[in-house]
Amino acid sequence: MLHIFPEERWEPLPPKNFPRNVQSFDSKYGAICDSLMDFTRARDLLKGKYLHAYVIKSGLQTMPYLCQLLMNFYSKLCLPYCSEKIFHESGVDRFPTAWASIISGFTKNELPLCGIEHFKLMLRHDVNFLDDHVFPCLTKACVMIKDHVLGQSVHCLAVKTLFNVNVFVGSSLVDMYAKFGRLADAQKVFDEMPERNVVSWSVMMYGCIEMGDWEGALRFFKDALWHGLDVNGFTFSSVIGLCGNLTLFQLGKQMQALCFKMNHYRTGFIGSALISMYSRCGEIEGARGVFDEVLDKNVGMWNAMMIAYAHHSQTRRVFELFEEMENVGVKPNGVTFSCILYACSHAGLVEEGNLYFRKMKVYGLQPRSKHYASMVDLLSRAGKLQEAIKVIEEMPIQTESAWGALLTGCRIHGDTELGGYVADKVFELGQVSIDLHFQASNAYAAAGRYEEAAKVRMMLRDGGHRKETGLSWVEDGNRVHTFAAGERRHELSAEIYRKLEEMEEETARAGYVLKEAGVEEKIQRTRYHSERLAIAFALISFPQSRPIRVMKNMRCCSDCHVAIKFMSKCSGRTITVRDNSRFHRFQNGECSCGDYW
DNA sequence: ATAGGGTTAG
Numbered sequence: 001m002l003h004i005f006p007e008e009r010w011e012p013l014p015p016k017n018f019p020r021n022v023q024s025f026d027s028k029y030g031a032i033c034d035s036l037m038d039f040t041r042a043r044d045l046l047k048g049k050y051l052h053a054y055v056i057k058s059g060l061q062t063m064p065y066l067c068q069l070l071m072n073f074y075s076k077l078c079l080p081y082c083s084e085k086i087f088h089e090s091g092v093d094r095f096p097t098a099w100a101s102i103i104s105g106f107t108k109n110e111l112p113l114c115g116i117e118h119f120k121l122m123l124r125h126d127v128n129f130l131d132d133h134v135f136p137c138l139t140k141a142c143v144m145i146k147d148h149v150l151g152q153s154v155h156c157l158a159v160k161t162l163f164n165v166n167v168f169v170g171s172s173l174v175d176m177y178a179k180f181g182r183l184a185d186a187q188k189v190f191d192e193m194p195e196r197n198v199v200s201w202s203v204m205m206y207g208c209i210e211m212g213d214w215e216g217a218l219r220f221f222k223d224a225l226w227h228g229l230d231v232n233g234f235t236f237s238s239v240i241g242l243c244g245n246l247t248l249f250q251l252g253k254q255m256q257a258l259c260f261k262m263n264h265y266r267t268g269f270i271g272s273a274l275i276s277m278y279s280r281c282g283e284i285e286g287a288r289g290v291f292d293e294v295l296d297k298n299v300g301m302w303n304a305m306m307i308a309y310a311h312h313s314q315t316r317r318v319f320e321l322f323e324e325m326e327n328v329g330v331k332p333n334g335v336t337f338s339c340i341l342y343a344c345s346h347a348g349l350v351e352e353g354n355l356y357f358r359k360m361k362v363y364g365l366q367p368r369s370k371h372y373a374s375m376v377d378l379l380s381r382a383g384k385l386q387e388a389i390k391v392i393e394e395m396p397i398q399t400e401s402a403w404g405a406l407l408t409g410c411r412i413h414g415d416t417e418l419g420g421y422v423a424d425k426v427f428e429l430g431q432v433s434i435d436l437h438f439q440a441s442n443a444y445a446a447a448g449r450y451e452e453a454a455k456v457r458m459m460l461r462d463g464g465h466r467k468e469t470g471l472s473w474v475e476d477g478n479r480v481h482t483f484a485a486g487e488r489r490h491e492l493s494a495e496i497y498r499k500l501e502e503m504e505e506e507t508a509r510a511g512y513v514l515k516e517a518g519v520e521e522k523i524q525r526t527r528y529h530s531e532r533l534a535i536a537f538a539l540i541s542f543p544q545s546r547p548i549r550v551m552k553n554m555r556c557c558s559d560c561h562v563a564i565k566f567m568s569k570c571s572g573r574t575i576t577v578r579d580n581s582r583f584h585r586f587q588n589g590e591c592s593c594g595d596y597w
Numbered sequence: 598a599t600a601g602g603g604t605t606a607g
Binding site for chain 2: 033065067071072095096097099100101102103104131133134135136137139166167168169170171172173174197198199200201202203205206232233234236238240241267268269271272273275276298299300301302303304307333334335338339342370
């Protein structure tokens, strides 16, 4: 007798669609199985438990098929240990498929070690139980615990047993190596697969994207189409996401058309990828268009649209969407609140931010580190540095992004003393990112603690770390024109620099001057920043009617921000600059960000 | 009948 729920006294009242008065054993058994599958699909824990009790009462608890259905049910409902209990007590371990079931149950429920443990037990029990179904679970478990060595031995076992020729096994191996960041190994497995399908191509592409090999990803996508592969929604959402990352607007639109033609269009995943793509290419209206077109909206789509508005400084719209979402009955999740807090932070709305932060609890959401970090960001940007420190102290785990946000706040509001103190705190954290080290070193310098600043710089230099090169780029037809500060590699360099000098005179006449001390040096340092080169290029080569969209991998410096405002005024054109965190839409001497970024 | 691989929003 199983006692999974010993506290329950059940005098069974069968669930509605469960036939109570069936006579023959077979049809009763079949009905139980059908109902159980229904309850699994519906994730109805109560009815399932009830049925389980009924199974025991009817003495059917050793029927292998039923046991597997029950195990499956409990795994799907995130109760892997209930599944394990059935497995060990019902004698179902005579069947290889039950082993596959228990192993996958553990890995799916984020218990990779238990899964691996049961795999070892299985091999000890009977080596012949090994089949192609367990390999994908194993590779997934290896990814979860980031165990390269174990992953390799799984691969090795697959090769020895020849299961590696199976397309499922092969794809999961490719995925594993890709997630380990070992693209070359992934590619090797991929190349050696005798048979490939959409998933094999998709995981390879996704791996390339994760590793920043964007061109490689596009090449794979093209090859997949070339091989006549029936690419699906998974594949498209990756590629569209990639177009958003690289701001390849033309390609992105082609992908949208292709999705439409291949009937993958109206899903939440594609929808949110498209919204993000349009938004990242500066086309906020286009993003809204997609949002309105896709009728079956999931949370992801609402979130994507909200973050799009936030990036474009249309804060009011973000709040409107949130309200609409509530009215329609879509339940916001943690990411939703990240979007809102981000929006508040970039509009300086401290009170609203506080309100929404508290509102999380109403939705049963526990604020996570990133939400605390957003609050710190919001408060420190608004100059409420002491309150920001309080939030950090409240955090369950203090993260580097929170301290980083506070450092940024100190810099913006010129509180050098506090900045130095925060930098000390950063080093107490131990392992932190290179970016934060640079920030801390700048904070020391600002606080006049030059020796410490130099020490940090030295440490970074000895570690071989350098700042990422600032780049700006513009899409023109089939070509992406990339610029770095002060470089003259572009074939139109001469004209570009001439245009910049011309603009300098024009903007000076319009009133553009640098206010700070050390002006001459600063002009020299900033006049050929990469975004200015890109804008100048667009000014001389784009027709007047074409909007200018410049993308940048770093934050726009305040001097360029002013300069571009004047450039937009003098040239009478709308210039959109996307830096690494948000959008600036310059129009007639004004910027959409309201100078708060 | 049963068990297997990949995705979005930050």
